[in-house]
Every structure is written in C-alpha cells, then in structure tokens.
Amino acid sequence: MKYDYVIETEDLARHFHLGGVVVKALDGIDIKINRGEYVSVVGPSGSGKTTLFNLVGGLDRPTRGQVFIDSVDIAKLDAYELAWIRCRKIGYIFQTFNLIPVFTALENVALPMIFAGFSSESRLKKATELLRSVGLGDRLDHKPTELSAGQQQRVAIARALANDPTIVLADEPTGNLDLQTGHEIVNSLKELNEKRGVTVIAATHDVKMIDVSDRIIWIRDGKVEKIGTPGDLEGKNLEK
C-alpha cells in the first residue's frame, strides 16, 4: 500500500464556545501534504493557524472533520497509539519554545527518548549529537533561562528531532525571535527537510519566512484562502 499524503484533512473544523458565543477558529479545511514537503501555513493572527497545528498534531480534537496521518484517521486511535504518534512520528516546535525550565538543554532533548524507551547512555549520546548539530555543543548543561531566545528555539528543534520523526510541525517558530535569528531557524528547518526528508509544516504570519517553502497555504478566518508557491509572490508586494 502506498501512502500518497503524509497528512490529509477533510472538512476540518474546530469551534470554541466562549462566553455563549461560538467562535469558528477553523471552519472546513481540506489540505493534503505530500511526503517530504516543506509547507508554510500563512495567515494573520487569529486566522486559525495554531488551531490547525493542534488538530493536525493530535493535540486537540476537531468539532467536525478528520485528520489523516499516513492515511490513518487519528480520531480512531486510542490514547496509546496517539501517544506513540506524538512520541515517534511528529516533532513539535512552538512559538514559546515550551522547554521544561528546570531541565538543562541536554535533559530537555533527551526527554522524548525516555518515552521511546531508549537507554540512558544512548539518550545522552544522541541528545549531545543533536545539540551539536544545531550549534549548541557548548551549551549542553545550560538551562533554558541561561540561553537566548534563538538558542532556546534551537534546543526545541533538537528535541523535536530526538525520536527521528517523519513530520515536524512548527507553530510560529520565529514569532518570538528577531529577523536574523528567525531566518537562521527557518534555514535549519529547511535543512532538515532537505537532508533528512522530514515533512515540515510551519505556521507563520511573517511572509519573510516563507521563501524556503515548497508550497504555501494561506488561511483566513478559519478557511483556506488560497494555495500557492513562493513563485506566486514574485512581483507582488510581500507585505500584502
């Protein structure tokens, strides 16, 4: 059996009930992501990017519609299988890094490998390698508060790669970073997409970060506005 799409959504919707008002954060999203693609999801804040990220990553349940990962409907998975997907198949990168504050860089990166059942030596060895590969070989024993924002996000990237996921989901990975650091982070995401063949889905509201993508999905008010390539942007006002 051949799996054409690594991620597929069908009429995906998520509504929130906030103080008696129904907020349609997502309202009928159909997207198909190919294996090994780098896809940027672009939209203004409040357009539903984070909600989409949470649903695709199995961190939240949709109000309506389905998410398929490797053609499997994740709503049909039990808690164990879902945990396994989160552990081994998907690496998450967040805007606010979400590192464990009392753990060192090394311990943070080694954490997902605990749940994957690796031995303590192999965890440390691999976590060290991963941190070296993101240029933090000399910061292994630093806690997140002792690192700059860009360094913290690189720890988060290393952590996302700990169990060799096939998919990396990044929610505004550059949102809390300055332009140059943001570019570095995006370039390292692109690099792991090219070198490791990892499918990357990165949400961003910053159009300066999308030139590396294979495809761009614009969303607005919880719906897909259009799907295009960076080429479509040429000659257009990028800020638009």
Place this chain on the structure above:
Amino acid sequence: MPERIGEEAVGKVELRFRDLFALSFKNIRRRFARAVVTIFTIVLGASFLTFLTMTSLVLRQFAETGVSVEAYQYWLAFISLLLCVVSITNSMIIAVYERYKEIGILKCLGALDRHVLLLFFTESVVMGLVGGVLGFVCGSITAITLYGFQLGFDMIFKIPLLELLSCFGLSVAVSFGISIGATFYPTYKAARSRPAEAFRVEV
C-alpha cells in the same frame, strides 16, 4: 484499530521505573525551594498531629497526676488540624497547577496519562513521607520537652514503644494520604486534558 500507522508498526511508549524515579527526584531537587515549602506545610500538620497523639498518650500514662484536657482544647486541636489539612491540600494543588503547561509538554513528547500521574505521584509520595517523618520528629520533641519539664523526663521511658510506633505510623500515614489525595485530582485533570488545553491554561 490500526496496528500499523503508515509503514510503521505502532511501537512501545514507556516510562521505566528507573527513569520515573530519576525524573521525580530531579524535579524535587531542581525545584527545591518549592518542595521545601510544600514539605514544610506537611511537617507542620504532621507535627501538630503527633503532638496531640503524644499528649493523649502522656496524659493516659499520668492520668493520676490531675492534669486533664478541657473540651474546648479538643475543639481547638481539631480546628488547627483541619487548617493544616487544608493548607497541605492547597499547596499540593498549586504545585500541580503551576506545572499545567509542563504536563502538556510531556504529553506532546509521548507521555501517556498514567506516566504523568506516576511522575507527580512519586514526587508527592516522597514529599509526604519526608514531611510525615520530620513532622513526627518535631511533634514528639516538642511534646517530650513540654511534658518532660512538667512531669519529669523519666516519663519518656514509661511510654510503651508500641504506642510510640503507632504515633509515628499515624503521622506518616496521614501525611502520605493527604499529599496523595491532594495531588490526585489536579494531576488527573491535567493529565486527561488534551495538550492544546493544557497550553491554554494560564496560572
């Protein structure tokens, strides 16, 4: 239910006992100030309880000395004990809520609900036991000093060992019970929530 997802078989997700203990102890060590505060409330409650049980022990041994406990003193004791129970519960609940987001992160990295529960339980068991033992030590030292001056220190040797042990047992059991009980609800709630919800919670 798919046993395969894509080309891969669904593998293992686990938290070995060694790793569980290592993680829990690391958490207590790294959040030492927080742990000390939590343990301190347990010590207060447990030492108070021990003081009460020791008092009743001593008074029973020396019933003929004419020292007696008034009814209102029992009420005072009961209310104070209740206050300790509430403050232990409160500090345990807050200790879990502070780490709500962390629970979301653990689940994103592949932790099962029961892994999260086990992690927090191990921590609260350790704190409950340490608090119970220290509380017994503090409470009995206070009781012995106080009644020693009133009734003579030789009475220490007159207290039956078995009753002393039951005081100790009660102190540890109550501390253990309260810290487990107070950790269970907030942790259970946090562990069961979807990670996306855990991230939205602001404490």
